[in-house]
Amino acid sequence: MRKSSVETKKLIIISKSPKDTRSIGRSLGDILRANDILCLYGDLGSGKTCLTQGIAHGLGILEEEYVRSSTFVLFNEYRGGRIPLYHFDFFRIDKLDEIIDIGFEEYINNNGITVIEWADKFPGILPEKRLDIELLIDNLNTRKILISIPHPDKRYNNIFMSLKKSPRI
């Protein structure tokens, strides 16, 4: 039996520098719409935050707003772009309750774009409909970025197809 093409799709992008990764993020930021959810996976230093900076840039969030915020908090909200960006980092979160207390469920349905670093720490809380982005460290400056859709969905399929056509990728 043939599987639906949406299920089997995986986009593999090679990034050769932090600049490349930011540029991929920018392409995503250009495409994204309110209520889109992106889950990021990958080891320490694989480039999840770097990619998110690019997304912020693509949304028109000024670098000043981005650098002003702490990288060590569990959650940051950026309102200076064309759509709000809700940036979660589950790395330092020990209990699911902490995510609930921050207001995760409210944020993901609050007309912004949600990006979650270390999303695999709490797989049970992730919505089924989302874009998964895995970053793998190849060597010092090279990263393999794997983009996939865990559950077939029209909206995420559209993002996927737009990304494929993006001139920066």
Ligand SMILES: Nc1ncnc2c1ncn2[C@@H]1O[C@H](COP(=O)(O)OP(=O)(O)OP(=O)(O)O)[C@@H](O)[C@H]1O
């Ligand atoms: N191709 C690349 N893409 C992204 N980062 C790269 C690349 N090559 C080297 N780097 C370096 O890797 C590091 C990535 O850091 P970043 O904070 O984005 O990772 P992270 O996945 O968010 O880590 P953490 O899990 O600690 O939050 C930076 O120091 C960056 O300069």
Ligand SMILES: [Mg+2]
């Ligand atoms: Mg990070």
